[in-house]
Amino acid sequence: MSKKIVLTGGGSAGHVTPNLALIPGLSEHGIEVHYIGTAEGIEHTLVHGVPYHVIEAGKMRRYASAKNISDIFKIFKGYGQAKKILRGLRPDLVFAKGGFVSVPVAWAAAKLKIPVILHESDYTPGLANRLCTKKAQKICLSFDTRGAAGGKGILTGSPIRSDLLTGNRAAGLEKLGFSGSKPVLLIMGGSLGAQAINDAVDAGIDELAKRYSIVHLRGKGKLNPALEGNPDYRQFEYVEDGLNDIFAAADLALSRSGANAIFEFLALKLPALLVPLPLSASRGDQILNANYFQKRGYAKVLEQENLTRDTLLEALSDLEAHRQELTLNMAQSTEADGTNNVLNIILESIGVK
Numbered sequence: 001m002s003k004k005i006v007l008t009g010g011g012s013a014g015h016v017t018p019n020l021a022l023i024p025g026l027s028e029h030g031i032e033v034h035y036i037g038t039a040e041g042i043e044h045t046l047v048h049g050v051p052y053h054v055i056e057a058g059k060m061r062r063y064a065s066a067k068n069i070s071d072i073f074k075i076f077k078g079y080g081q082a083k084k085i086l087r088g089l090r091p092d093l094v095f096a097k098g099g100f101v102s103v104p105v106a107w108a109a110a111k112l113k114i115p116v117i118l119h120e121s122d123y124t125p126g127l128a129n130r131l132c133t134k135k136a137q138k139i140c141l142s143f144d145t146r147g148a149a150g151g152k153g154i155l156t157g158s159p160i161r162s163d164l165l166t167g168n169r170a171a172g173l174e175k176l177g178f179s180g181s182k183p184v185l186l187i188m189g190g191s192l193g194a195q196a197i198n199d200a201v202d203a204g205i206d207e208l209a210k211r212y213s214i215v216h217l218r219g220k221g222k223l224n225p226a227l228e229g230n231p232d233y234r235q236f237e238y239v240e241d242g243l244n245d246i247f248a249a250a251d252l253a254l255s256r257s258g259a260n261a262i263f264e265f266l267a268l269k270l271p272a273l274l275v276p277l278p279l280s281a282s283r284g285d286q287i288l289n290a291n292y293f294q295k296r297g298y299a300k301v302l303e304q305e306n307l308t309r310d311t312l313l314e315a316l317s318d319l320e321a322h323r324q325e326l327t328l329n330m331a332q333s334t335e336a337d338g339t340n341n342v343l344n345i346i347l348e349s350i351g352v353k
């Protein structure tokens, strides 16, 4: 009988794209793959080609909100729904990539004695993964933070969608309508966009467009109609198909330091200026991600507190000046694409290898 695995994770693309990277390899081994996510989360739009099961998920906020109470009920409802789905599917394993939807699924799996493997993308574990640690047999890690993983951590690296690494520069330039005569600057504010980066770019657009051909992934609902028609500027809310060609066309990146994005830059040897999500809006994981990358000589960092039109222009000049050095450091990195490492751990766990 063929093996069956349930993937879960969502809320933002960073909790989904590593799962997408694993699906082809799992399918190649004849494993039946199912996904559990929410109806309204980005996972629902990004997951294709495998059965998708919907549950409700409550968000666990770091701040006081009336929604916290209604979300507690959603968490319990999601737990019940996950238990029912898992009881029906009887998978050999649940692989949870984090985000709030993964909590009820991992808890329900543990209750039903279905093994759970987690993957942690960030330098410090997110709340969802911390809530699931006790329920997991193993925790795959993008960063070497084994000391903090309670003896369950395995350094695997970050699973990267294979097609992202096989883009074509000429196709990317054509899609974007750029000649390739200026360096192409890819601006990415994480999967949801980053208002602070968008604002600084908008303020400096005249100078930026003199220097670069710019492709800007601004986030849902964050397009700037005033910039339409600028021949050196292309904007998108979110790119699902053809991101590989855009990556291949890019010479430099300006980005948040979400873990998946930065490991993708590393795999592509794309020098990046990172503006981490600040402590005021997060647990500070992106600051640690970014500092780690800067320390290794893979990227440069500009704190959001210091981000203005002028500091941005200056920091991008500095990035360009160090471009070769950063590329060389990334070429020498041993932190390769983690897809096969994670795949092997899953296959061993379910007795396929």
Ligand SMILES: CC(=O)N[C@H]1[C@@H](OP(=O)(O)OP(=O)(O)OC[C@H]2O[C@@H](n3ccc(=O)[nH]c3=O)[C@H](O)[C@@H]2O)O[C@H](CO)[C@@H](O)[C@@H]1O
Pocket: 012, 013, 014, 015, 017, 098, 121, 122, 188, 189, 190, 191, 192, 217, 237, 238, 239, 240, 243, 256, 257, 258, 259, 260, 261, 262, 264, 277, 285, 286
């Ligand atoms: C605000 C927030 O909580 N952010 C977290 C979230 O980031 P976020 O969801 O932004 O995740 P990442 O930056 O890690 O990854 C974004 C993913 O979306 C893809 N992409 C992005 C834009 C686009 O147009 N098309 C596209 O495919 C990227 O290639 C990448 O695979 O999860 C990360 C991984 O746990 C954390 O490090 C971040 O701190």
